[in-house]
Amino acid sequence: MEEIFKKYEKTIPRKHSISFSPKYKEEFRTFVNETLFIAIAEKTFEKLDWDIVYKDDCSIEAKRKEIGWVNERWTEIITASYKNGIVLVKSESLGSEMWDVGKNSKRVKLFIYAYQETLKTFDNQSLKKLENEVEKKNNWDDYIIPETLPQPTPAKVPNITLPIIGGVFLSLILGFIVAFLSIKGLYIIMLFEFLVATGIAFGMKYLIKLSNYTDFNKLQYLLATMIILTYLSNQYFQYEIILNTNNLERIGFWNFLQIRFTQGFMINKMNLGWIGWIISWILQLGLTAVFAYLKIVTVFTKYLIERVPIEVVDFTYYFLLKDKSEEEIRKELAKKGWSDIKNQNEVFEAVGGWQNATQLNRGK
Known part of the structure; x- marks a missing residue:
C-alpha cells in the first residue's frame, strides 16, 4: 500500500x-462514466x-489480504x-468473526479516499485516453489471431465406470478407517467430516482425470452415493470390529443398530437417546456433503481448465466476444488443428x- 494511504488509514474513525x-x-x-x-x-485497488477477484461493466470486487502467523488469509471483500x-462501496468480513472491530468501515472510507486521490491524477485529456484504452482492452481489439495453436492430445472417451468402481472402493476404505477410529474413541466431529470430504475429493480428482468424465450432474449423484456408502459401511465395519475384538456371537447387523438405538447416543456422559444417533448421522452426512461439494467443484474446475492450453482458450473466447456462433467457432478451431468434436467440446468446457x-475466487 502506498504511504499516503497508510497514513490516512490511521486517521479513519x-x-x-x-x-x-x-x-x-x-x-x-463521481462525475465519470x-x-x-x-x-x-x-x-x-492496486x-x-x-x-481484484471480479469486475464487470458496472461493479468491481477485491479481497484484502492479511499476513498471519502461519499463512496469508483474506479478511474482507470490498465491492x-x-x-x-x-x-455504493461495501466491505464484508470473511471468515467466522461476528464483530469486525470497525475494520469494514475503515476499508470503505479508505477506498473512497484512495479513489478520489487517484481520480485527481487524471485531467480530461488523460481520462479520454484511458477510456479508449479500456474499451480497446474490453473488446480485445489488440488481440492478434495466431497463425497456429498448440495441437490437441487425443481425447479419451468419457467413461463413468471407473469413477463408480473407484468411488465404491474409496468409500469402503474411508468407512473402515472412520469405524476403526470411532471404536478407539478418536472420533472428533467436524474434523473427521472434513477429512472424509478431503479423502473423497482427492480420490475423485484422479478418477475424473483417468476417466475423462465431466458430466458434473452425474458426478454429484455419485458424490452423494459415496458419502452415504461411507457412513453406512462405517456402521457395518464398527459392528464387525466389535464382534471380532470381543469374540461375541453374531447377532445380525440390524439387531446391532437396534441395540444402539435402545442404548442411546452418549456425549459427555449425557444420553441423548435414539434421537442423538439420528442427529449425529444427519450432521455427519450434511457436513461431509458441504465440505466435499466445495472441494469437488474446485477439483472439477481445475481439471477442465488444465486440459486445454490457454492459447486455445483465448482464441475461442475472442470469437465468443465477437458474437460468433458455436458452429462458426468450431470451424475456426478446425482450421487450427482442433477438428475432433471431443477436443472442441473440451475447449468450450475450459472456457466455462x-x-x-x-x-x-469471489466466494465468501
Missing part, C-alpha cells in the same frame, strides 16, 4: 458492526494492494458498484471452467 457477517457500506458521487469508474477503481454516477474459477 471506526464504526463497529456486529452480526453473523459484519459489513459496512457507504455511497459517494461507468467505464472510467471501473478503470480508476481497478487502479485504486494502489491499496487489494486482490464498489456504479449506477448513474452514484457509487475459467468462468467458474472466477466465481469460486
